[in-house]
Amino acid sequence: MAPNYSYQFLQAFFNEVLGRYAHLQQFVERTRLETGHTSPKLLEVYSRQLDASVNELLNDAEDLFDAQSANLDAQGLIDVFHQLKSQSDKFQQLHRTLRWFSAPWPEAEVFEFLGRVLEERGLQRDFQLLNPSIVFSDEYNFLTYDVGYVQKGISRAELTAWALPKSESTNPLLWSVLVHEVAHSYFKEKRLLNYISRSLSSHHSQEELELIRRWAVELNADLFGFRVLGPAYLCSLMYLSMFFVSANLHQPLETRDSKAFHPPPFKRVELLRREAPPNSLIEGSFPGDMRHALGVFRRLFNERLTFDNLDSFDDSRYKNLLLSDETLERLWQTLKDFQKEYCPDLIHYDRDFSRASELSARLEKRLLAGSLPIALDRELIEQFVAGTSGVSREAALSKLNERPASMFDIMNAGWMNKVQGHSWRMTIFDALRENQSRTSYLPKLMNSLTEPARQLQTSIQVALVLSYLV
């Protein structure tokens, strides 16, 4: 029999890479709709490329399923792991090709999401002052772009843009990563560095100071994300690390300009995991299902680390790009102190997660992106979304006899639900559709994307694979 732990991780990995392709297909389809009746050849060829990649992935998935009862050794599973990382890299290359597609601006919904999340933490005014643009990124990454100085009278702050990968435009669970990007604009770097300078224990070389600066900025943004979104942020960080990072998770990650390195994903996740209850930055306690969800994710993350450990990793190459444990500990404590001073009024979690827990149970088959809770009256919800209800949000909610869920509740419910295996990269559009099972979602999506003869085959294949996966 296959080692159970790593087999489950590989299944989850397949699931996620497939999901990524599905969302990319969805974005391409939106672009195609905008072109009207005549799709440019580029779109057609690109779609065929995506189809080919999905088919290759499905063939690989079949091999993995067939092997379930075989006497697999760890080395055999590493071959599957390598192939998945390779497919994941290929996805990122394909994603970069989107630069040739004219792209829409992200919907106001993304901005609304961020605005509400920060409003709930008492940072509404700060968010309004930042008021940056949100743009779609061709690179599969969540970034803060500094477009740069253009002319006098325009400050750099006005030219900051937060970027969301195009393929994640309809995947609200990953919008939580944007809170990390908000931190890069919200915290003044100079003030952060001045604060940190006070805690430096000894003389450091120029290279070490640069490394500390780089790690401080990133870890500070992680800490902020966790304080704002709680476990939902931790889940998104673990998720991106284990399914999107090709490099060994113990290795510092090169930034896109290759001029600097981010802290290794393993360290980033470890620092935040330590802050979960009972030693928590978060007040209150997690309900059983939240603890269970984090436990599942932690196990998957550890499985990914197991694969990384089996792969050779030459840490001497990164010797000068890693902070010592002692320096890192001191830096982390300093960042916590800094945030207490910088944003002391950041509202703490004064709830017990019961609302998130309750929502999670109801999110069995769909995820709601907006603030509207899953409705008892679906007709009213649809009217509300279509703008034809003639009632305000509050009035709609009162009709539904529910108190509004906060964005914090919704995001945590979404992750809890996903991690427990109830959802499969659902999109905001699915939330508003009629009941549909996980296995019917992707085939329907595929049906709308590919030419008729092929679509049926692909749909059936995808449905079969998903029925194995879930």
Add this chain to the structure above:
Amino acid sequence: MSEARSISTYDELRDHAATMGMVFFGLRYGRARSERQQNMNIGLSICDVITKGPSLSEVGVTSYEDLAVVEAFRAIEHHTSGRSGDLKDLQEDAADVRNILEKLQRGESVPPEELEKSATFFRKIYSAT
């Protein structure tokens, strides 16, 4: 020179090595599928890089196909620099792996230890960084 694939960078080499790793996983544990035979050309191209690369580097090339082989060889040489034993091991195994791939391409049966040997060869190329 196998004609199916031209490889000239380490990224391409690594990508193809991952594909071959998965092919051998399927051969060892998956259901029989005829299209796997088509994948053998990818593996043969990788073997060409390892076996022909050094001599072509020395004598010079007369075609763009050979130039791609030399470039790919230099790329893996660069990635294994400081660990010369890694490349030497690969060179020792490449000829055997080539024979195994050719047998598979002809549809002949191959014992499990040869399948494992081939999988290990491609795994090493993937992990050469």
